[in-house]
Amino acid sequence: MVETRWLDEKEARMWRSFHTMGRALSRKMDQQLTNDSNLSSADWELLVPLSESTEQQMRVRDLGRLTGWDRSRLSHHIRRMESRGLVARFDCPTDARGTNVELTPMGRHAVEGAAPGHVETVRRYFVDLLSSEEIATITAVNERIVAALTDEDTECEREAI
Amino acid sequence: MVETRWLDEKEARMWRSFHTMGRALSRKMDQQLTNDSNLSSADWELLVPLSESTEQQMRVRDLGRLTGWDRSRLSHHIRRMESRGLVARFDCPTDARGTNVELTPMGRHAVEGAAPGHVETVRRYFVDLLSSEEIATITAVNERIVAALTDEDTECEREAI
DNA sequence: TAAGATTGATATGTCAATCTTC
DNA sequence: GAAGATTGACATATCAATCTTA
DSSP, X not given: OOOOOOOOHHHHHHHHHHHHXXXXXXXXXXXXXXXXXXXXXXXXXXXXXXXXXXXXXXXXHHHHHHHOOOHHXXXXXXXXXXXXXXXXXXXXXXXXXXXEEEEOHHHHHHHHHHHHHHXXXXXXXXXXXXXXXXXXXXXXXXXXXXXXXXXXXXXXXHHHO | OOOOOOOOHHHHHHHHHHHHHHHHHHHHHHHHHXXXXXXXXXXXXXXXXXXXXXXXXXXXXXXXXXXXXXXXXXXXXXXXXXXXXXXXXXXXXXXXXXXXXXXXXXXXXXXHHHHHHHXXXXXXXXXXXSOHHHHHHHHHHHHHHHHHHHHHHHHHHHHHO
């Protein structure tokens, strides 16, 4: 057992600020979507890729890959969105195991109505507060961390085999 | 109504990477705490300040200010932690409206047992992946965003008055 | 009246078990 | 057996309403 390397003051401050910022920002984003369009951030995460896809539809599997959500969460949330009329589900024509999700006219209308306010909020509390150097740094750091987490998953899978 | 300034490619990439990273990292942190110590990230957020306080206890109000949680979430979560024996509640001696939360011996034991693995994970997937310049940049950016969000809240309160 | 805290209803996220099809 | 998806049980988060005391 190796001696623990505790965080020094700067490291701890970064870690704390990361948490505080993440919570406060996601709360703000949620409030904006809810107040203006009666959508949750979770709704938004699914509605955007659907609205950007050519056929306004996508396989559940692909939505999962894009968002990083697990199957269970996806299934539950799509069911709720379906019950609110935002999306519809139907069997995948090319793979009988699959399910396709399609944006309804109401869902499309919701995305279009919410997008300007959403982007405005992203700019106001995030993007527009950063210089282009900072944007580059943050993107690089985020992608580095995701890569580390993803590599690890792959390694674990390999070990399991 | 002003024309919407949509995100350009670099901005969109940062915003996406921010989401992906946040989700993947918080998932990893949660798994580490759960597997090693049967604690959630939420437990951890409350246990740490309690364990660092001089008397191993704190007012609910102050826990709220530190974590940014709202009263309701705090109350529910403290109740659950109490039922698991991690903390105890008692009336605040100086303000009859208040409640104090105290770390139990079991709670203290849980913190001490989990801390090394937690820090190790924070380092492995976050802190140790960054240069000191990047740490400084990220801290500054996070704090700037929190300030923007907080100022806004204060303004709203002022307007409401 | 405002602050501190709790509660119940509801929405959301996670885990394990299950089912069907590849 | 593995992949795609769903379900039920449970844990957690949020909102509005409530209660007590400053």
